[in-house]
Amino acid sequence: MAGLITDPNMTDPDGFYEDLVSAHRGLSDAESAALNSRLVLLLANHVGDSSVLAAALEAAVNTGSATGR
Amino acid sequence: MPTAQVLDSHTYPHFDFRTPPELSGTEAARHEVVIVGGGPVGLAAALDLARRGRRCVVLNGADTVSVGSRAICWAKRSIEICDRLGFGDRIVEKGITWKDGRVFVGDENIYNFDLLPEQGHRFPAFVNLQQYYFEEFAVARVQNEPLIDLRWQSRVTGVAQDGDAVTLTVETPDGVYTLTADYVLAADGVRSAVRRALDLEFSGKVFEDRFLIADVKMKADFPTERWFWFDPPFNPGQSALLHRQADDVWRIDLQLGWDADPDEERKPENVIPRIRRMLGPDADFDLEWVSVYTFQCRRLEKFRHGRILFIGDSAHQVSPFGARGGNGGLQDADNLIWKLDLVMRGSAPESLLDSYDDERIFAGDENIANSTRSTDFITPKSPASKMLRDSVLALAKQYPFARRLVNSGRLSLPAVLSNSPLNTPDSAAFLGPMRPGAPCLDAPVTVADGSAGWLLRQLGDGFTLLGFGAAASALTEDGFAEAMRAGPVPVAILAVSDDPVALGDPDGLASERYDARDGALYLIRPDQHVAARWRTVDPAAILTALRRACGLADT
Numbered sequence: 006m007a008g009l010i011t012d013p014n015m016t017d018p019d020g021f022y023e024d025l026v027s028a029h030r031g032l033s034d035a036e037s038a039a040l041n042s043r044l045v046l047l048l049a050n051h052v053g054d055s056s057v058l059a060a061a062l063e064a065a066v067n068t069g070s071a072t073g074r
Numbered sequence: 075m076p077t078a079q080v081l082d083s084h085t086y087p088h089f090d091f092r093t094p095p096e097l098s099g100t101e102a103a104r105h106e107v108v109i110v111g112g113g114p115v116g117l118a119a120a121l122d123l124a125r126r127g128r129r130c131v132v133l134n135g136a137d138t139v140s141v142g143s144r145a146i147c148w149a150k151r152s153i154e155i156c157d158r159l160g161f162g163d164r165i166v167e168k169g170i171t172w173k174d175g176r177v178f179v180g181d182e183n184i185y186n187f188d189l190l191p192e193q194g195h196r197f198p199a200f201v202n203l204q205q206y207y208f209e210e211f212a213v214a215r216v217q218n219e220p221l222i223d224l225r226w227q228s229r230v231t232g233v234a235q236d237g238d239a240v241t242l243t244v245e246t247p248d249g250v251y252t253l254t255a256d257y258v259l260a261a262d263g264v265r266s267a268v269r270r271a272l273d274l275e276f277s278g279k280v281f282e283d284r285f286l287i288a289d290v291k292m293k294a295d296f297p298t299e300r301w302f303w304f305d306p307p308f309n310p311g312q313s314a315l316l317h318r319q320a321d322d323v324w325r326i327d328l329q330l331g332w333d334a335d336p337d338e339e340r341k342p343e344n345v346i347p348r349i350r351r352m353l354g355p356d357a358d359f360d361l362e363w364v365s366v367y368t369f370q371c372r373r374l375e376k377f378r379h380g381r382i383l384f385i386g387d388s389a390h391q392v393s394p395f396g397a398r399g400g401n402g403g404l405q406d407a408d409n410l411i412w413k414l415d416l417v418m419r420g421s422a423p424e425s426l427l428d429s430y431d432d433e434r435i436f437a438g439d440e441n442i443a444n445s446t447r448s449t450d451f452i453t454p455k456s457p458a459s460k461m462l463r464d465s466v467l468a469l470a471k472q473y474p475f476a477r478r479l480v481n482s483g484r485l486s487l488p489a490v491l492s493n494s495p496l497n498t499p500d501s502a503a504f505l506g507p508m509r510p511g512a513p514c515l516d517a518p519v520t521v522a523d524g525s526a527g528w529l530l531r532q533l534g535d536g537f538t539l540l541g542f543g544a545a546a547s548a549l550t551e552d553g554f555a556e557a558m559r560a561g562p563v564p565v566a567i568l569a570v571s572d573d574p575v576a577l578g579d580p581d582g583l584a585s586e587r588y589d590a591r592d593g594a595l596y597l598i599r600p601d602q603h604v605a606a607r608w609r610t611v612d613p614a615a616i617l618t619a620l621r622r623a624c625g626l627a628d629t
Contacts, residue, residue, distance in 0.1 A: 039464070
């Protein structure tokens, strides 16, 4: 996974997580999904490098769900 | 499958059937090349063959040119090809020149694009012109060309080939005949009779959506730009496109959705209210042509089948967003004809024709990929895909980055044939886009008498060595032209320098575009793609590259 940072890298991980959950508060499933997709697009542009984006996409696809079936 | 309805404001020429030798009892010759299909691609192929001194027969099933506007956007590269074939200026004079596009979400103009932001090109980014005009101009050229035998009302119904020849069965008003050719070019469109006769698989992706094309005639003062709407108020939840053509005809393309009934939607009583919602209650317009269609993106697995070569829509089909059908097809003809000529001349091995497959399948896949991406953006296939698309549109209103993701069609650009086996890899460092496989960029030049000209106009129908600076002077040294005679084919020499007999570069744009500040030498193919480039002049290296470009690499 060339270039994708998977070790801790956020300046305020707990704060970010709290903000992310708060942003979804009161939203319908559809509104939440739309918010997430806007966020993905904004972050993807910030990352920019297509190999990092491909690695992130692959990591997300391959991780599956923690509460899995 | 498109169904058209013509409301007759264009006067279509009628072309008579003339009894060919095969039916008149005189001895019928075996033909070198027969082209099946007299659309833009078949006619371009015929004109290119004639420029190389080759005879051909063109079989057209119809008795007139394209009925309905059909293809309307001719890209810069296509006009450059037509210019070499002798009718580029007519397209520009009659057509509508444009390079700017606007994209709307709802009724808000979220961004604009410019397809040719730089100066110093003879031809514009795009010219819009109805397909019937394109074909009329090409037919006018063909009729002045004694080497081309254009046969109207002649429909191919059977195809057979062995290692030696192709035999076609042709149905005409006077009866059926057979005709035999060394090579057959199948330029007979999406529903190719040749492809079906050979029972070749034409597979790919079908898009489950329906679109209405309505060409309307009206006096309107919209700018000559491509306007595309996502979710406009006059077609909620769907897309729309507005584009100007010649003679005050406007192309309107409205997404209808998969559930629309094509037979109902093409009825004028249903079309007119849709158009009125778009143009306003006071708009004064007439319906010119109506078609309801679905998209497919697909291609043949191989474009060469022995002595039969597929060019244009018979080989590959794309959605119309991006204008990659007609423009891609003209590049097929441009790519194939010089190769076919060299093979028939005996200057190149028959395997050179396989490079047509290599290069144009690569280009076809690029066109299909672009067309598929546009269509997936315009007509998202799943709730998740629609969610992402709508998120891009929402972000695009505020943020420039998202505008680059909005895909209302990526308009046709010529393929850069970077991986072609005919290329010679660089041995020196170069900047800029003119790498091996790239189509040559135009630039203003001054010609020998001091008058203004264009670089691409100076390239002929064969191979050219284009030298800049110090490399240019080496080309004119004694013995150089002599050394080039050892090559498999003739090479024309063009020099760009301060020498009064050379081409001048008044604005420095040619040197800039070809990264020639330190001197440069380009070997350019007959289809104006770069085969090789160097910083210095080495006749042996040039001859090696020339042989490679002619498919003689292994001999």
